[in-house]
Amino acid sequence: MARRSxxxxxxxxxxxxxxxxxxxNTTxxxxxxxxxxxxERNRATLTALWLRKLR
Structure with a gap:
């Protein structure tokens, strides 16, 4: 599963x-x-942080 991700x-x-x-590579x-x-270490936690800031 990790490989697919x-x-x-x-x-x-x-x-x-x-x-x-x-x-x-630049991206x-x-x-x-x-x-x-x-x-943050990944997209999910960064997104969660962003969503908390919107509230």
Whole structure:
């Protein structure tokens, strides 16, 4: 299951990179920087943090 999740994540980053006209590595670097800034480790916890801030 973890392998499938990583594959989806990598595929998603490639789509984002293509949309932003940048390399997947650049996109990955920026995503990691966002996680670090907020002290989160994955998209789910970052989304939960964001949703709590909206309330």
């Amino acid at each position: 990583r594959w989806r994540s990598a595929s998603h980053r490639k789509q984002i990179a293509q949309t932003l006209d940048q390399s997947p 990955h670097f920026h995503v990691k920087s966002i996680y670090a800034k907020f002290g």
